[in-house]
Structures are given as C-alpha cells and as structure tokens.
Amino acid sequence: MSQAAYSIDPFAEDASLIPAATPIWREAMFPLEWLALRASPVYWGFGVPHGDGEPVVVVPGFLASDVSLVELYWWLARIGYRPYFSNIGRNVDCPDHITGRLLETVRRARKETGQRVRLVGHSLGGMLSRNLALEHPDEVAMVITLGSPFRDAVRAHPVLISAAATLREHGGTGLAKNVRPACFSGHCMCTFVKNMLAPEDWEVPRYAVYSAATAWWSGRAASRRTRR
Amino acid sequence: MVEWESCIEEDPALNDEVHSSHLGMVVHAGTYRVIARRLRMA
Numbered sequence: 001m002s003q004a005a006y007s008i009d010p011f012a013e014d015a016s017l018i019p020a021a022t023p024i025w026r027e028a029m030f031p032l033e034w035l036a037l038r039a040s041p042v043y044w045g046f047g048v049p050h051g052d053g054e055p056v057v058v059v060p061g062f063l064a065s066d067v068s069l070v071e072l073y074w075w076l077a078r079i080g081y082r083p084y085f086s087n088i089g090r091n092v093d094c095p096d097h098i099t100g101r102l103l104e105t106v107r108r109a110r111k112e113t114g115q116r117v118r119l120v121g122h123s124l125g126g127m128l129s130r131n132l133a134l135e136h137p138d139e140v141a142m143v144i145t146l147g148s149p150f151r152d153a154v155r156a157h158p159v160l161i162s163a164a165a166t167l168r169e170h171g172g173t174g175l176a177k178n179v180r181p182a183c184f185s186g187h188c189m190c191t192f193v194k195n196m197l198a199p200e201d202w203e204v205p206r207y208a209v210y211s212a213a214t215a216w217w218s219g220r221a222a223s224r225r226t227r228r
Numbered sequence: 229m230v231e232w233e234s235c236i237e238e239d240p241a242l243n244d245e246v247h248s249s250h251l252g253m254v255v256h257a258g259t260y261r262v263i264a265r266r267l268r269m270a
Contacts, residue, residue: 020231026249027229033252040257048264056267071255072263079264118270120263122254123230142270144263146253149234156230207266209244209259210235 016186016197017164020155034071043075051081054118054141055109059086059102061123061147063163069122081118084109091124092167094178095192099131106132106139116141123147127196130206134195137203146209150196153186 037043056076058069066073066085076083088101106117118141121129126148133140149156164184171179182188186197229250236243244266246258253259 022229022231022250024229027251029249030252030255033248034255037255037257037260040260042257042260042264048261049268050264051267054267054270069254072260075260081267118267123250142267144266145235146259147230147235147250149230151234151236151238153234154230155234160229205270206237207242207244207269208235208237209246209253209262210232211248211250211253212232212245 014185014187016153017161017184018153018155019158019161022155022157024157024159037071045075045079048079050079051076053080053082053113054115055084055113056081056118056120057084057086057102057105057109057129059088059119059121059125059129060091061121061125062091062160064122064125065090072120076120082109082113084117086125088128090175091128092175092179094176094180094183094190095124095128095131096190097178099128099135099192102128102132103136103139106136110139118142118144120144121146121148123149126150126208127192130199131192131195133204133206134199134202135191140204143204143206144209145206147211148208150208152197 041047058072060066060068073083073085084105086102087105088098091098109117117139119129126145127150129143130150133143167176167179168181168183170176171183186193244262246256248256
C-alpha cells in the first residue's frame, strides 16, 4: 500500500465540524481586552454581586491549560467564591478522558465545600462542563459556557479544525495519548459526542455567553436572537 | 474562532452577548459581569 493511502484521514469528512471564515484577526485584541479588564471596576469586585464561598471550577479551552484562566480564578476568589482549577492538564486529549479528570476535581470541590459545584468553561472547556453535568447532575449546580460551540454542528476557523486533525494524527502519544482516529469528530461514538449532538433532558441550569464579534463581521445581528 | 450560532441555547433567556474576541472572553469585563450575575442564580 502506498504512503499516500496511509495518510488518508477516514474522519476528515464530518458534517458536524464545518470550516467557517471567522475573523481570526480579532484575537489580536486580546492584550487590549486584558488591559481594559484591569482598568475596570468589575475586576476589583465593584458593581457585581458577590458569592458566599460557593465552589466554582474553571475549565480551559482547546489546546489551553489552567494557566489561561488565572485571571478568572483570582477574580472569582476576590468576589467571594471558592475557585478551583480544573487540573485536566493541557486540553488536547480525548474529551471523554478529560471529563473523567474534571470529575475528580469536581468531586474534590464538593467534598471540601459540601456544595454542588458551579462550572465555568471556556470554548471546549464549556463543552466538557456540559458533558459532565449531563452525566453527573448530582454533582453540578450550574454550567456557564463561554464561547462554547455545543450546538448542532461546530462551525470553527480552519486553524482549529487543522489542529484537531493534527492531534488525531499524533493520537496515542504524548499529551494526546488517549486520542483515537475518530476523536474531535462527529463520527466518534463516545459519551461526549452523544451529549453534544443529542443531549437528553437537562437537570442542571446552564447559561451560554457568546461573543458578538463574529456577528459584526458577518453583518448578522446576534442581538435579535438573544436578550440580556 | 467559532461562529456564535454554535454557542447559544435555543431559549434566548439563557444567552448573554458580550463584545470580545474568542480568546479574550476570559479576560473581558463584560464576561465577568455576566458570570457574576449568573452565578447568583444557582
């Protein structure tokens, strides 16, 4: 068999993962957004409701680790919550396996506080949080997703889709040691994909935060579809 | 990085819009304001 035949990805065609020309240049604004946060009264806990020691687990997005959520973690502590990092490591492994690691953190937080846990997940981290809440509703009080493409087909920039394909190519090794050929695709039969494509009845309150930046770029009015 | 249509609940009451980049959502004052408000609803 030729080398080319070996390199064919049988899961490359995936109706649940659609390339989209999202404005990736917008990500260059990150440093300015971070500086604006530091200058905002919200950052110092003014003008927002405070917590009373409730546990909140923060979950990073695809390719990221808990380091990406340091600001959010310390802000939650400042406004009265008891934050926990997810302890899932770099978010590049099989989502079902990572959900198992996240569950360990959630159970520890619940044991230490005696309360059901609030999950705040960014991007893929929000999808992992929803997966955990659907499988273990008794452990979770609430899920808040931040820009998590959990609904129907994932429409993402080709850079992200290429990154997922690269992880599949290197599955079984390193940080992606549990990644299998169908991982990060709608072809996978795992619990995570089932819960994203066809979730059963929700028992846990969940809220979705999304960025309208894409809507500005494409000329579509996001605010017509939602309300504050 | 991802289209907003993939990121919303069917029920509009469960959605909150912020004006940030995708990566910048985790360091955005508007996002933090929404999180603080939603966490009190648990």
